[in-house]
Amino acid sequence: MNTKELRNIHALVTGASSGLGFSMAEALLQGGATVALASRGGTKLDQAVEKLKRQGYPAVGIPLDVRSEQSVKKTKEQTFSPACLESRSIEEIHQKRELYSTRANR
Template identity: 75%
Template sequence: MSEKKLQNIHILVTGASSGLGLSMAEALLRSGATVALASRPGSRLDEAVARLTQAGYSAVGIPLDVRSEQSVDEAVQWVRREWGKLDVLVNNAGIGMKTVNPRFLVDPQPFFKVSPEGFRNLIDTNLTGYFLVARGVTPLMIEQGKGRIINISMNHETMKRKGFVPYGPSRAATESLSHIMAEDLKEYGITVNMLLPGGATITGMIPDELRNEIESKFQLLDPKVMDEPIVFLASPRAEGITGERIVAADFKKWLQERV
């Protein structure tokens, strides 16, 4: 196990049963944090938590539907009851373009072919979900006089790419939300930053049946690209940093320029 630089740090990661969320949760656990993996209940979450606890990590699973105020409230109540504090929220839960067009990377479709139901479902998860979870944990962080929120985003190019409604708009709005949250929370000692991989990543958002076809056209990043920057943002080294947009693939350069 690596150096326990995050000992006594309690972190909630949403969308943590697979993909970027699971990779970040594992990196935080390896660094000594206590982590609640939150996602919709099911075997994926149960199996991930079982594997991590059997490896000796301080992991726990929390059932969470980020689109539901009641579900968010229940998760926050669990944190208050079991931990009594929350140091870091990683807002990561989201769904991708394959929910409205399974062939989105190889056969993009224009926005007017997206169903209203598909549009609303993705926005409710990717944007409203970030708002609801951050809104839910902020009172606890205000009581503590400190806290960190990390919102996971994506490349600006993807926000403008052909055929990327509603995923592109959902993350463009996430970044606006993040900047405003950072300003709103400065006076309370709570920081808000954005973290994005820096390219398409190998996650469940890419349909398995199209992976070979997509990999021939796009260079996909390993989810582990998020590990080092997420640990940094949760660590004492990131004290006071807020309103930043960090590209994981360029993290070392970003860090060097800050020194």
């Protein structure tokens, strides 16, 4: 896959700490997409993000429990805010998401 094919695609992959979710996130990154890995968090998510970073991909993990409506809404608001969607890199998305989260908690 040409790394420029997915250059303007932003993806949030659920279940990305292992298995099919991890493979999907890895394939999207290989295609040039900006990808955030989402799962319930913890060591497995951290390890998945670190594995992709060691491969040279700008990966970020987002704790998300898809069984919780509140968790999904919070992630949607923070990750898909207009400021985040205008970002060009995963680092920008992560920084803007943290900023948005800080402002929302005031």
